[in-house]
Each structure stands twice: as structure tokens, then as C-alpha cells.
Amino acid sequence: MSxxxxxxxxxxxxxxxxxxxxxxxxxxxxxxxxxxxxxEDDIIQSIVLEAPWFKSSKRLCAYISCSALREVDxxxxxxxxxxxxPDGNKLPTAKKLYVPxxxxxxxxxxxxxxxxxxxxxxxxxxxxxxxxxxxxxxxREDVMHANDPVDLFILPGLAFDRSGRRLGRGGGCxxxxx
Numbered sequence: 001m002s003x004x005x006x007x008x009x010x011x012x013x014x015x016x017x018x019x020x021x022x023x024x025x026x027x028x029x030x031x032x033x034x035x036x037x038x039x040e041d042d043i044i045q046s047i048v049l050e051a052p053w054f055k056s057s058k059r060l061c062a063y064i065s066c067s068a069l070r071e072v073d074x075x076x077x078x079x080x081x082x083x084x085x086p087d088g089n090k091l092p093t094a095k096k097l098y099v100p101x102x103x104x105x106x107x108x109x110x111x112x113x114x115x116x117x118x119x120x121x122x123x124x125x126x127x128x129x130x131x132x133x134x135x136x137x138x139x140r141e142d143v144m145h146a147n148d149p150v151d152l153f154i155l156p157g158l159a160f161d162r163s164g165r166r167l168g169r170g171g172g173c174x175x176x177x178x
Contacts (some may be wrong), residue, residue, distance in 0.1 A: 041073035058153035098143040111143035
């Protein structure tokens with residue numbers, strides 16, 4: 001057996017293991033009690049909100065959770081990031097938030113800056129994402145063209161191992177700069 005054949009067999013084995021894990025995790029999530037799921041979502045969000053790496057972040061990319069996909073809820077995170085100060089002004093230490101927008105049927109995505117929840121609209125699959133222009137008709141800032149680097153990514157994942165490595169849904173979403 002050639003080296004290439006062995007590598008192809010190894011890759012196929014990894015892909016098969018991932019399919020099995022995805023199937024098992026999806027079944028577990030589907031059968032999970034909704035109240036337990038809600039409690040666990042709250043716990044996860046509280047852990048993130050209290051984490052020093054979250055508190056110190058200034059520019060972040062995060063996903064907008066979709067209950068149909070059984071993703072961890074991000075509504076409290078987004079609400080805190082986007083909430084104005086009590087006087088209505090954005091805090092000087094406010095975080096800059098970029099969220100994904102699916103650009104085409106090939107799952108190509110871009111990350112756009114939003115400043116409030118109202119910036120989100122439902123796409124054809126009823127998933128919230130930013131409109132390509134803001135309320136004033138201006139093009140949104142794309143993270144790939146931002147002046148400052150992102151210091152935190154909050155990504156959805158179907159499963160994570162103890163080292164924090166992520167197993168996605170297998171959709172192969174790709175982020176692009178245009």
C-alpha cells in the first residue's frame with residue numbers, strides 16, 4: 001500500500017468517526033429535556049460573561065444561536081455586548097461585535113459588525129443574520145477589512161473534546177473577504 005493510499009484510508013476513517021460522533025450527539029441533543037437544556041445554556045453563558053478573556057475582549061466574532069439547530073443560546077451574551085449604558089450612550093469600553101451572514105448556497109460567509117439586535121433579519125432558513133447595509137443604507141464593516149484585530153471568537157460546535165477542539169456540524173462553512 002502506498003503512502004497516499006494509507007493517508008486516504010486514515011482520512012476516511014477520521015471522517016467516518018466524525019459522522020458517528022455527530023449522529024450520536026444530535027440524538028442526545030434531540031432527546032434532551034428542554035428545561036435542562038435551557039439551564040445548561042444559562043450556565044454556559046454565565047461562565048463566558050464572567051470569564052476574564054471575555055471581559056477583556058474589545059472586538060469579537062460570535063454566532064447568533066438557532067434553536068432549530070440546538071445550538072447553545074447566545075442571546076444573553078449578545079444582549080450584554082450590545083446593551084447601551086443607562087444614559088443611552090455606548091460605553092467607552094463597549095465591545096465591537098461581528099456576526100456571520102451566509103452569502104450564497106455554498107455556505108460562504110462574511111462577518112459583519114452590528115451595534116444592536118435590530119440589525120438582524122431572518123434569512124431564508126429563518127436564521128438571524130445582519131442585513132448587508134445598516135438602517136441608514138451604509139455598507140456594514142466586514143471583519144476582514146477592520147482596522148483592529150479580533151481578540152475573541154465564539155463559535156458554535158456540535159461537540160468539543162476536553163482540550164477544547166471543536167467538531168462542527170459538517171457543513172464546511174467558509175469565511176471570505178470580498
